[in-house]
Structures are given as C-alpha cells and as structure tokens.
Amino acid sequence: MHSFRYVGRELCCEGVSLSALAKKHGTPLYVYSQGTLTGHYTGLDQALAPLEHLICFAMKSNSNLAVIRTLADLGAGFDTVSAGEIQRAVAGGGDPRKCVFAGVGKSEEEIAYALSQDIYCFNVESEAELRRISRVAVRRRRIAPVAVRVNPNVDAGTHAKITTGTYENKFGIAFEQVEGVYxxxxxxxxxxxxxxxxxIGSQLTDVEPFRLAVAKVAPLAARLNARYGFDFFSIGGGIGIVYRPALASADPAWWSTREGRAILTPQRYADTLVPLLKPLGLRILVEPGRFLSGNAGALVTRVEYIKKTGRKHFVIVDAAMNDLIRPAFYDSYHEIVPLTRRGGAVVSSDVVGPICESGDFFAKDRPLPRVAEGDHLALLSAGAYGSVMGSNYNSRPLAAEVLVHGRKSAVVRTRQPVEQIWAGEAPAPWQQRR
Ligand SMILES: Cc1ncc(COP(=O)(O)O)c(C=O)c1O
Structure with a gap:
C-alpha cells in the first residue's frame, strides 16, 4: 500500500498536491510519505508480535535523516554497512545500541568507531574479519558483540544483482563451515x-525462499545457541514490494483481495516464519529496507521535450539515471503517472533523461497518456535504492527531497548547489594561471 493517489485530477501524497510541491521546490524532486513509512513499519511490527523482535531498517535503501527519524521514533534499529551509516543513524536520532553493522570490507577504523558507539552487533562476513575485530577490540579494551552471517546457499529467485544467499555471492560464510568458525x-x-x-536477497515476492532458508538455518541457530548462549537470530531483509500498477493499490482493503494474497504481505511472511522461529526462544531481528521505504517515495520530474523519430515517441524529462539508476542498473519497472490526470490518447513512449548514455531511461515502449512540454510526471515506488544511489554524473546536482505528513510538507534535503559538485577539487599547483 502507499499514500500516493489522485484527488480529483491531481496526484497527491497524503494531503499534499505533488504539482504544488513541484512548483514550489522545482524538479527533479523526491517526495516521501511519512504515513506510508509508519504504516509499513507498524504492519510488520504487529505481524511479528508473537516473537520478541527488533526491526532494523536497512538504511542503505534510504538514509535521509527524516526517514531515519520517522523510524527511530517508532522504535526501529538500523542495519548499517559503513561507519558513515552508523554516524548517519545517530545524526537522525537512531540509537547506536540498536545498530547492526554488516558488510564484507569493514576497515579497522570503522570497527573501532562502531565499538566506540557500543553497537548491537557486528554481522561478520569472514574469518579474517573476526580476527580483525578481535584485535581491534583488544587494543581498545572493549568486548565486541559478533554474529556470523551464514550463507545458506538458498536461491532467492530474484534478480542476479540482488541475490546474496548462494555460494556464487561474496557474502557470508558457507553453511557447512559456520560451526567450525564459531x-x-x-x-x-x-x-x-x-x-x-x-x-538471502532482495525483492523477494514469494515467501518460499524465506521458508526454505529459515528451515535450514534455524536448527543451526539452536545448536549454536545451546553451545554459546546467543541473544538473537537475524533473518535479514528482502521482503519484496509491488512495482507493477496492475497489482499496486493505495487502498488497504486491497491487501485482503485475491491479488493482495498473491504478494508477500507482512502477515503472510509472519504466518510462515513465526512457527519456525518461535521454538528458538531467541530475539528475532529482521532487516527490511525496500519493504519500509520503497512505496513511500516518488520521484517527480518535468517533461522537457517531446521528440518523435520514425520509430519512437521519446518523452525527455529532467530526471535522469543519476537521480534513479534502478531501471538502467536492474532493468527495474517504475510506474509512471502524470501529476495532473487528463483524458485522451495513450501513446507508446520511451521516457528518457538528459544524460549522455543510452542506458539513461525510465521506461521503454510504455503506454502513457499523451504529455506535453512542461507537464510533470511521477515515478512511483522510488523510495528505496533511489536517491541513495544518486550521483553527480554529468555534473548534475543531487535532487531535493521533501517529506509529507498529512497536509504538511518540509524540505528534508535541499537541492545540491552546483558548485558543491566540484568542492574539494582544484587544478594542480603547476597549473596555476598567472
Ligand atoms: C545484510 C542485508 N540486510 C538487509 C538488506 C535489505 O534488503 P531489502 O531492502 O531487500 O529489505 C540488505 C540489502 O542488500 C542486506 O544486504
């Protein structure tokens, strides 16, 4: 579910018109719904109520401080992958003692910083890392909490670039080796x-790979717990969301319809996994990213030009792959809708950005309402792995971001001033001009 819906002809985020936001703040513009973030968090929290649990938001999916604050205020912890992310979690009001720290390449400095912040746990990806954490902890006279990331070798059946739980991937320690490592x-x-x-991976829309992986790893967790006295078992993130319009709905009642049952709702996830997890008697951690933030965000863009070639109808917009790289990177689908709905013809369109790459597209041969120069479009479900993957490619400033709460809206990241892109750069001393 999400909170982007038409009120009359105008697309609104909660109680705020996106056209009004585009006019006030310019484009490209990310808009986030606080209500959607809250709704998804509480939905998952309630579904997991039979377990003692902690939801650690995977902030790699969206690390805006206002998003962090929303989830921290609800009691969330954070799944982090760098010292920078731990600092960011704290800057947003998150509790470092609820932060887990994952990633295959933690540096000594990052480990020392995480220890100084008293984080909840290091999720360790190799034996060399375990030895490094031990060395740093001895030097700093600290005790480091650690958990090994087990690679269960279960195929998540998702896109190759977001599968992480098979032996082809760089992540974790092979299932068969884990007991020796402990x-x-x-x-x-x-x-x-x-x-x-x-x-095991990201954007899983079927519960079966989760069930297989938990069924395989829970007995291992039980054995290790009996030996070492654990506090927790983390089953990671990966809950998929609906990107396709035929399935998406803003109406909560939709979740109980036939289509709703076909996707991975929090209740379906919990109903399948709780019976496998409850007997462990451990605190269960989950690390959802996309599930919490994905449908909570839209990228608003202005149509710059319409260009018709013999074969194609191009809609050239002012957002580009540097703002939202998912279509170029993963071939992902984002629903594209006009901010102001009008009747009329539907045209098979390629929606493309201004960057000098053929990969700079948002949709190809997509039936869209006919739009004109100056119209605005929204790319929906852009709240996860959107602005966080933004870059300055082609010296394009990072987009501004706005948070909406009911009828209120606030800029939660200003548009990057263009000079900031090259701040820190300078010609070499021998290139000085007289
Ligand atoms: C260890 C870990 N946990 C959680 C996540 C979040 O995944 P998702 O956004 O699919 O929930 C990721 C994503 O890469 C991850 O690597």
Whole structure:
C-alpha cells in the first residue's frame, strides 16, 4: 500500500498536491510519505508480535535523516554497512545500541568507531574479519558483540544483482563451515558470540525462499545457541514490494483481495516464519529496507521535450539515471503517472533523461497518456535504492527531497548547489594561471 493517489485530477501524497510541491521546490524532486513509512513499519511490527523482535531498517535503501527519524521514533534499529551509516543513524536520532553493522570490507577504523558507539552487533562476513575485530577490540579494551552471517546457499529467485544467499555471492560464510568458525571464534579474545545472521536477497515476492532458508538455518541457530548462549537470530531483509500498477493499490482493503494474497504481505511472511522461529526462544531481528521505504517515495520530474523519430515517441524529462539508476542498473519497472490526470490518447513512449548514455531511461515502449512540454510526471515506488544511489554524473546536482505528513510538507534535503559538485577539487599547483 502507499499514500500516493489522485484527488480529483491531481496526484497527491497524503494531503499534499505533488504539482504544488513541484512548483514550489522545482524538479527533479523526491517526495516521501511519512504515513506510508509508519504504516509499513507498524504492519510488520504487529505481524511479528508473537516473537520478541527488533526491526532494523536497512538504511542503505534510504538514509535521509527524516526517514531515519520517522523510524527511530517508532522504535526501529538500523542495519548499517559503513561507519558513515552508523554516524548517519545517530545524526537522525537512531540509537547506536540498536545498530547492526554488516558488510564484507569493514576497515579497522570503522570497527573501532562502531565499538566506540557500543553497537548491537557486528554481522561478520569472514574469518579474517573476526580476527580483525578481535584485535581491534583488544587494543581498545572493549568486548565486541559478533554474529556470523551464514550463507545458506538458498536461491532467492530474484534478480542476479540482488541475490546474496548462494555460494556464487561474496557474502557470508558457507553453511557447512559456520560451526567450525564459531569454535575458532570462541577462542579469540574480546569477542562475545551474540547471535547468528543471514540474508538471502532482495525483492523477494514469494515467501518460499524465506521458508526454505529459515528451515535450514534455524536448527543451526539452536545448536549454536545451546553451545554459546546467543541473544538473537537475524533473518535479514528482502521482503519484496509491488512495482507493477496492475497489482499496486493505495487502498488497504486491497491487501485482503485475491491479488493482495498473491504478494508477500507482512502477515503472510509472519504466518510462515513465526512457527519456525518461535521454538528458538531467541530475539528475532529482521532487516527490511525496500519493504519500509520503497512505496513511500516518488520521484517527480518535468517533461522537457517531446521528440518523435520514425520509430519512437521519446518523452525527455529532467530526471535522469543519476537521480534513479534502478531501471538502467536492474532493468527495474517504475510506474509512471502524470501529476495532473487528463483524458485522451495513450501513446507508446520511451521516457528518457538528459544524460549522455543510452542506458539513461525510465521506461521503454510504455503506454502513457499523451504529455506535453512542461507537464510533470511521477515515478512511483522510488523510495528505496533511489536517491541513495544518486550521483553527480554529468555534473548534475543531487535532487531535493521533501517529506509529507498529512497536509504538511518540509524540505528534508535541499537541492545540491552546483558548485558543491566540484568542492574539494582544484587544478594542480603547476597549473596555476598567472
Ligand atoms: C545484510 C542485508 N540486510 C538487509 C538488506 C535489505 O534488503 P531489502 O531492502 O531487500 O529489505 C540488505 C540489502 O542488500 C542486506 O544486504
């Protein structure tokens, strides 16, 4: 579900017209719905109520401070992948003691910083990393809480670039090796073996890979818990969302319809996994990113030109792959809708950005209402892996971001001034001009 819907002819986010926001703040513009973030968090929280649990928002999906604040205020922890993300979580009002720290390449400095912040746990991806964390902890006279990320070798059946739980991937430690790794970790100084972690991939719309992975790993968690006395088992993130308009709906009642049952609702996720997890008697961590933030955001863009070639009808917009790289990177689908709805013809259109790459597109041969120069469009479900993957390619400033709450809206990231793009750069001393 999400909170972007037409009121009359105008597309609104909660109680705010997107046309009004585009006029006030310019484009490209990310708009986030606080209500959607809250609704998704509480939906998952309630579904997991039979378990002692902690929802750690995977902030790599959207790390705007206002998004962090929304979720921190609801009690969320954070799944982080760099010292920068831990700092960001804290800057947004998150509690570092509810942060887990994942990633295959943690540097000594990052480990030292995380220890100084008293984080909940390091999710460890290799034995070399375990030894490094132990060394840094000894030096700093700290005890480091650690969990090994187990790679269960279960195919999530999702896009190759977002599958993480098979032996083809760089993530985690092979299922068969994990017990040996814990035995050796137990002999390393200044480590506390606090739990076990896994994550099999992203954008899973079927519960079956989760069930297979949990069914495989839960007995391992039970054995290790009996030996080392764990606090938690983390089943990672990956809950998929609806990107296709035929399936998406703003109406909560839709979740109980036939189409609604076909996708991965929090209740369906919980109903399948709780019976496997409850007997462990451990705190269960989940690390959703996209599920919380994906449908909470839209990217608003202005039509710059219409260009007709013999074969194509191009709608050239002012947003580009540097603002939203998912279509270019993963071939992903984003629903594209006009901010002001008009009747009339539908045209098979390619929606493209101004960047000098053929990959700079948002849709190809998509039936869209006919639009004209100066009209505005919204790319829906752009709240996850959208602005966080933004870049300055072609010296394009990062887009502004707005948070909506009911009838209120606020800029939560200003549009980047163009000079900031090259701040820190300078010609070499021998290139000085007299
Ligand atoms: C370890 C870990 N946890 C959680 C996530 C979040 O995934 P999603 O946004 O699909 O929930 C990721 C995504 O890459 C991840 O690597």
């Amino acid at each position: 035995a050796r970790a137990a002999r390393l100084p200044n480590l506390r073996l606090r739990g076990l972690q896994m994550h």
